[in-house]
Amino acid sequence: MIGNDGKPMTRDLVRAAVAAYNTAGRGSLEFAAIPRALVTILDALTVGKTTYVKGCDGQLQVNRRKDKTVVAL
Numbered sequence: 001m002i003g004n005d006g007k008p009m010t011r012d013l014v015r016a017a018v019a020a021y022n023t024a025g026r027g028s029l030e031f032a033a034i035p036r037a038l039v040t041i042l043d044a045l046t047v048g049k050t051t052y053v054k055g056c057d058g059q060l061q062v063n064r065r066k067d068k069t070v071v072a073l
Helices: 011-023 036-044
Strands: 050-055 058-064 070-072
Touching: 011 036, 011 050, 011 058, 011 070, 036 050
Parallel strands: none
Antiparallel strands: 050 058, 058 070
16 A cells, blocks of 8 residues: 555555544544545445455554454554
């Protein structure tokens, strides 16, 4: 995953972006800091579906829970 600054994101940065995705509103500055490609991936997740996001230090498993939140493991 490439960040907004053009540099590869680590798994910790992806986890922080997922946390901001869950808590921040769509028009907030925190949400605007999330890379657009990651928002597209997270929006496409359905309940119970799992996908993988590649960081510069390895893959990160991301899935959507029944309460519609996204968790990064």
